[in-house]
Amino acid sequence: MQGKAIAHPNIALIKYWGKRDIDRNLPAVGSISITLSELHTRMHVEFDKALATDVLTVNDEPDERMLPRLSVCLDNVAGVDRPRARIASSCNFPIAAGLASSASSFAALTVAAAGAAGKSFDTAHLTSLAGQASGSAARSLLGGFVELENVGEGIACHSLCGADDWPLRVVVAITESGPKPVGSTEAMEISRRTSPFYANWVDQQAQDLDTARAAIANRDFETLAAIAEHNCLKMHSIMWASRPPMVYWNAATMRCLQTVRQLQGQGVGVFFTIDAGPQVKAVCLPEYASEVEAAMRATTGVVDIMTTGLGDGARLERQE
Numbered sequence: 001m002q003g004k005a006i007a008h009p010n011i012a013l014i015k016y017w018g019k020r021d022i023d024r025n026l027p028a029v030g031s032i033s034i035t036l037s038e039l040h041t042r043m044h045v046e047f048d049k050a051l052a053t054d055v056l057t058v059n060d061e062p063d064e065r066m067l068p069r070l071s072v073c074l075d076n077v078a079g080v081d082r083p084r085a086r087i088a089s090s091c092n093f094p095i096a097a098g099l100a101s102s103a104s105s106f107a108a109l110t111v112a113a114a115g116a117a118g119k120s121f122d123t124a125h126l127t128s129l130a131g132q133a134s135g136s137a138a139r140s141l142l143g144g145f146v147e148l149e150n151v152g153e154g155i156a157c158h159s160l161c162g163a164d165d166w167p168l169r170v171v172v173a174i175t176e177s178g179p180k181p182v183g184s185t186e187a188m189e190i191s192r193r194t195s196p197f198y199a200n201w202v203d204q205q206a207q208d209l210d211t212a213r214a215a216i217a218n219r220d221f222e223t224l225a226a227i228a229e230h231n232c233l234k235m236h237s238i239m240w241a242s243r244p245p246m247v248y249w250n251a252a253t254m255r256c257l258q259t260v261r262q263l264q265g266q267g268v269g270v271f272f273t274i275d276a277g278p279q280v281k282a283v284c285l286p287e288y289a290s291e292v293e294a295a296m297r298a299t300t301g302v303v304d305i306m307t308t309g310l311g312d313g314a315r316l317e318r319q320e
């Protein structure tokens with residue numbers, strides 16, 4: 001009755017922002033992401049009939065905050081009549097700070113819970129379960145470049161390119177390690193309801209996805225860089241124009257963008273992307289990784305740097 005799984009966060013190059021069905025947590029738009037290798041979340045789920053409630057530890061400390069969402073995910077995977085569970089999560093990067101910790105957490109939890117419940121679901125079903133818990137988590141089921149599509153009444157994910165087939169590097173510049181002021185789920189809803197740019201965003205997404213998909217197939221870094229930066233800035237423009245406005249950036253976020261622009265001016269193959277937080281991810285061709293890392297590290301306000309390659313999808317490590 002126990003399962004242990006590992007999953008890596010993913011960074012969207014073409015972003016998911018907004019839902020078409022809140023109750024079923026279905027995204028309004030498709031997205032394309034890269035799964036990272038060095039950052040990870042491990043989830044250990046142990047069902048125990050003697051427990052009265054689910055209990056959670058995060059990095060060995062009791063933690064109640066995420067428990068309600070994790071419990072619902074366990075219900076969806078193992079059934080509402082399941083025994084209560086001991087959930088132990090460990091994460092090697094800052095949580096809830098715009099580094100996609102919910103993606104790796106819910107992908108790992110879905111796989112661990114299915115293992116603990118003795119269910120052998122296929123990837124399509126695991127994708128749908130993880131996506132119900134957190135939209136971006138569905139993409140962490142797979143490795144390398146991953147596309148999430150809206151298909152009928154649900155979602156489907158497929159791999160566009162393996163992690164080793166285009167081994168880009170990602171330099172993550174941490175500019176602040178505290179949790180973000182507004183969670184993504186709430187921020188997406190505020191955007192959908194109030195931003196004058198939201199409808200355009202939804203309308204244009206298919207075109208951005210087509211451009212990125214073709215760039216990945218052709219290993220065309222320049223085209224991917226241009227469309228990823230455009231899509232990222234569009235997403236943030238929606239948030240800035242929402243009521244209340246949501247600005248996740250800080251001064252160092254902007255300085256990192258300037259660093260990337262300077263590197264690009266010197267011919268370095270790099271582009272930026274930013275999620276619902278102040279961290280900047282600089283995606284680069286492997287030959288430029290140390291140059292990009294040094295430049296980001298030297299940027300005023302950057303408090304930490306993590307460099308990673310592209311990694312594999314979520315997997316079960318132990319099942320008993």
Ligand code: 2P0
Nearest residue numbers: 012015016134135136184185275276
């Ligand atoms: C993404 N983000 O595509 C976008 C870009 C953040 C910015 O998916 O409400 O935690 O749980 O489905 O997946 C973060 O949102 O949201 C996210 P829910 P999730 O990566």
